[in-house]
Amino acid sequence: MQIYLLVFAVGSIMASFLNVVAKSIPIKENWWLRRSACPHCQTTLTPRELVPIFSFLLQSGRCRFCRVKISPIYFLVEVVGGFLFVVPLFFLEVPPSGLFFSELIQAWFVMALLLMVTLTDIYYQLIPNKVLIVFAIGFLLTGGNVITGLVGFLFFYGTSLLGKVLFKRETIGGGDIKLYFVIGLVLSLQELFLAILISSGVALIYILVIGKNKAIPFAPFISLGALAVYLMGLQ
Secondary structure: OOHHHHHHHHHHHHHHHHHHHHHHHOOOOOOOOOOOHHHHHHOOOHHHHOOOOOOHHHHHOOOOOOOOOOHHHHHHHHHHHHHHHHHHHHHOOOOOOHHHHHHHHHHHHHHHHHHHHHHHHHHOOOOOHHHHHHHHHHHOOOOOOOOHHHHHHHHHHHHHHHHHHHHOOOOOOOOHHHHHHHHHHHOHHHHHHHHHHHHHHHHHHHHHHHHOOOOOOOHHHHHHHHHHHHHHHOO
């Protein structure tokens, strides 16, 4: 139980960090120099106000200085990040070994990628190339499946061209196409197309029920499909 709590805490801290980066990179802010501050009164936050999850709860979701409500997305991202880091532990049912730890580290890297692109797409409807390049290099250095990545890229690139011909507008963003290349590096061909099926199905349901005739960020749906398939592949 202590291991799970420790991993959850690490995941929450990592998610808080990724949230800062996700808000900074698309608008070209220097996230490594950026000091965390209240978005309303611009007061620089103290260390006690930067503790993931607990700071939000102890301050009742409000800035300690101006008392304006803090967006609950910060709290939600930290909680989700904690769970994302814990979940792979339940799927890697093998005794601790070199293979176990290498798979676990890759799984955490995948969780970080999916959370990062989801946040940037929600905030700005953009998936920065810098983010994709960093994760692609990481997966390639650990034996990524280049063929599956290329298949994912070419499949969605072809789908994008077909969408332009049929609907006379862009139907799939360039970031989404490149994201499938990166995701394909850690999936088999079968897993890749299952992930595409899941993400497309969930996105279609969302569009029909909630977001009809509205531009929606597709990365959260890509991430959902990839997460489900990747975790199943860890068993």
